[in-house]
Amino acid sequence: MKTRRPIIAGNWKMHRTLGEAESLVQGLLIELPDLADVDVVLCPPFTALAKVADLVAKSPVRVGAQDMHWEKEGAFTGEISATMLRDVYCRYVILGHSERRQYFGETNASVNRKAKAALAASLRPIVCVGETLDQREKEDFKGMIRTQVRESLAEISGDDAEEVIVAYEPVWAIGTGRNATPAQAQEIHALVRATLAEQMGAKTAARIRIQYGGSVKPANAAEILSQTDIDGALVGGASLEARGFAAIVKAAI
Ligand code: 13P
Numbered sequence: 476m477k478t479r480r481p482i483i484a485g486n487w488k489m490h491r492t493l494g495e496a497e498s499l500v501q502g503l504l505i506e507l508p509d510l511a512d513v514d515v516v517l518c519p520p521f522t523a524l525a526k527v528a529d530l531v532a533k534s535p536v537r538v539g540a541q542d543m544h545w546e547k548e549g550a551f552t553g554e555i556s557a558t559m560l561r562d563v564y565c566r567y568v569i570l571g572h573s574e575r576r577q578y579f580g581e582t583n584a585s586v587n588r589k590a591k592a593a594l595a596a597s598l599r600p601i602v603c604v605g606e607t608l609d610q611r612e613k614e615d616f617k618g619m620i621r622t623q624v625r626e627s628l629a630e631i632s633g634d635d636a637e638e639v640i641v642a643y644e645p646v647w648a649i650g651t652g653r654n655a656t657p658a659q660a661q662e663i664h665a666l667v668r669a670t671l672a673e674q675m676g677a678k679t680a681a682r683i684r685i686q687y688g689g690s691v692k693p694a695n696a697a698e699i700l701s702q703t704d705i706d707g708a709l710v711g712g713a714s715l716e717a718r719g720f721a722a723i724v725k726a727a728i
Pocket of ligand 1: 486572644648649650651652688689690691709710711712713
């Protein structure tokens with residue numbers, strides 16, 4: 476029996492205008508089951524955050540952003556701060572997604588600054604780690620994942636650490652339809668938890684939720700989520716469709 480509360484998050488990436496976001500959320504609120512035993516988080520693009528937060532305000536569904544800057548305010552054209560995210564009722568923020576690492580120069584060091592700033596503003600960071608196919612085949616990819624965890628979560632401990640969610644997303648499984656097998660995912664989730672235990676102590680590590688992400692669909696969700704160290708899912712493509720996302724949430728209960 477797992478004691479960690481499952482958490483399913485939908486990462487909409489760069490999809491959905493305001494009107495489209497409204498239809499999606501309205502559909503979801505009809506399809507979602509009773510959420511007494513699961514946390515559900517929607518992460519729309521910045522432009523739809525306030526709207527989505529308003530639409531889910533009377534439900535247990537929470538809202539998250541897909542990135543943020545570490546400074547509170549300042550001359551950082553194009554950036555958004557934790558305070559601004561709190562202002563539109565965000566409770567979570569995805570940090571270090573592989574697409575940000577790959578296309579926008581995100582590093583473990585910048586993820587760490589952002590994670591600390593998020594926690595200081597009472598936002599729960601969803602910190603992403605994961606290997607590319609090339610890294611899996613050619614490098615010590617497990618060592619690389621341990622480094623991602625260690626550096627991205629440096630100087631975070633105690634109560635703050637327990638607010639963190641780690642998402643293991645093998646890059647080769649993102650948007651490819653090719654998910655990691657439940658056993659492959661469990662192996663890396665156990666590695667992430669062991670790394671967290673070295674860094675923060677076993678008690679804290681046992682409380683941190685670790686999501687799997689990468690081609691999670693209604694058809695594979697239950698098996699993936701049944702693994703010992705898998706506490707939820709970070710869902711991309713399948714979160715853009717109400718019935719499919721709701722089915723994944725049901726699989727987590
Ligand atoms: P897909 O579910 O579309 O593979 O995306 C996973 C992801 O990147 C979630 O952050």
